[in-house]
Amino acid sequence: MNKEKATVGFIGTGVMGKSMALNILKNDYRVFVHNRTKSRADELIEMGAEWKDTPRDLALQSDIVITMVGYPKDVEDIYFGDNGIINNVKSGGYIIDMTTSKPSLAKKIYKEAKKKGVYALDAPVSGGDVGAKNAALCIMVGGEEEVFKKMIPLFETMGSNIVWEGEAGSGQHTKMCNQIAIASNMMGVCEAMVYAKKAGLNEEKVLNTIKTGAAGSWSLSNLAPRMIKGDFAPGFYVKHFIKDMKIALSEAENMGLETPGLKLAKSLYDKLAEDNKEDYGTQVLYKLLDK
Template sequence: MANKLSVAFIGTGIMGAPIAGHILDAGYPVTVNNRTKSKAAALIQRGAVWADTPADAAANADVVFTMVGYPSEVEELYLAGDGLLACTKPGAVLIDLTTSSPELARDIAEAAQVSGRMAFDCPVTGGESGAIAGTLTAIVGATENDIAPVRDILATFAANICCFDGAGKGQAAKLANQVSLGACMVGMADAMAFAELSGLDLEKTRQMILGGTGKSGAMESLATKALDGDYKPGFMVEHFIKDLRLALAYA
C-alpha cells in the first residue's frame, strides 16, 4: 500500500458509501467523515479510518473526495476559513462529486490553484445501483491531462470518465443530463399510466416504445421496476428538484 495515494472521503451517504467502498477495495488507504457516523460504520469495519471532522479527514490526504447534498454545503466545506482549501496539504487534489453549481465549481478551482492545490468538479450519474456496481459515469470539469494523477482512483467506481475540459463544465454537463432524465422519467410514467388506463399489455407496450424514438433509459430500466411493483428510490426527489433549480438558475 506504500505506493498508493492516501484518500479522504467526506460524505458517505447513499452514493458516497459505495463509491468509497470501491476505492477501499482497490487498496487505497481511506479516511472517512460523515455527519452521521453510523452511515460510515460498514466502511470502518472494512478498514477505513474514521475522522471526527472533515478537516481531520483531509489533513494528510493526497486526494480528497466530497459528496454532500447542496451547493451551500459544498461552499462551506471548501471555502470556509477552516475549510478544505485551508486545511489540506499543498499539492492535494480535491474532487467534488456533489451535483452543484457550475459557478461555485469555478470559484473553488480558482481558489485551489492560488493556494497550490488542484480542485475539480466531478459529479456522477448512474444512481445508487451504479454506485454499488462501480459503473457510474464521472462527468469531469477538467482535462484528461489534469486528472491523469487520479484517473486510476476514478476508474475504481466509474466505468465511463467524460472530461469537459474546464472548471464548472462537469457540473453544467451533469445538469444537462438531469434535464433530459427528468423529462424521460415523467414521459415514461405518463406513457405507462396511459397504457394502463387504455387496457394495454404494459410490457408489450414498453417493448414497442423501446423499438422507436420514444425509447429512453427510464423506459428501459426504471419502467421494468415499476411494472414489478418495485418503487424503492435510488435518488432523493428533493435532490433532483435541487438539480433542476440549479439548471434553471444557470440557464
C-alpha cells in the first residue's frame, strides 16, 4: 500500500502508542488519532496528526486502523458493536491490534473482520518506551502472510525486528512467550542489583561488568540503570504487566503447562499493586526486594 495515499488511524496514544504514532507520522503517512484523554494526543496533533472524536469517526476515514490500548476489554469495546471499528472501517481496509491481548480475542477479531471484507492482524510489540521512541520495537504478527507482507513498510516505521509468526492469534501467543521470559528475568535482575547494593558494591560497576556476559538481557541493560538511579517511571506499567501475566497463566493452564517462574513473578507484582504501585514501571520490583 502506497504510504502517500494511505491514511492511518491510531487509537491509544499512551506511553508507547504516542511514540509509535509519531514515528508513523514522521514517515509521511497521513495520521488520524484518538485517545480517551485527548490531552495525551496534543503533541501528535501539534506535529500534524488529525484528531478524531470517536473510534467510529476514525475508522470511517482510515485505510489502516492501529490500536494500542490497555486491556482486552478495551479492545473489545472499540472493535465490536455498531460504533466499533469492524463495522465502520471501509471494506478492503486493514485493522491491526498492537495491544497485548488474548489470542482468542485476536482470532475473534480476524473472523469478524473477514466477514466484512476487512483484513486483520494481531501485532503486539516488545521494547518498552525506549524501543517505541527509537522505532526499534520487536513486532510479533499473527494473521494471513500476504496481508502481513503488505503492512511491512508500515511496521518498519515502528520496529526493527518484525516477524510473521503464523495464523491469527500467533502474534499474541508469541508475546506471551516474551512476557513469560521477562517475568523470571525481571526477578533475577532486581535481585542481582539489590544483592550488589547489600554487599557494599558499586551497583553501576557491577552492572557494567555483568551485562556483557552470560547474564546479559534487555532488562538488565535498560531497566537496571533506572533502578540504581531510583527512577521508577513507567516505560511499561506494573498494571499492564500483571494483565499480561494473567493472560499467559490462563493460556498455559489451558495447555496443561506448569509455569512456576511466571506464577512467582505475578505474586510479587500483585504485592506491588496492593501497595498502590500499579502505575509505576516494572523496574519498581527492585524497591519491593530492597528492604
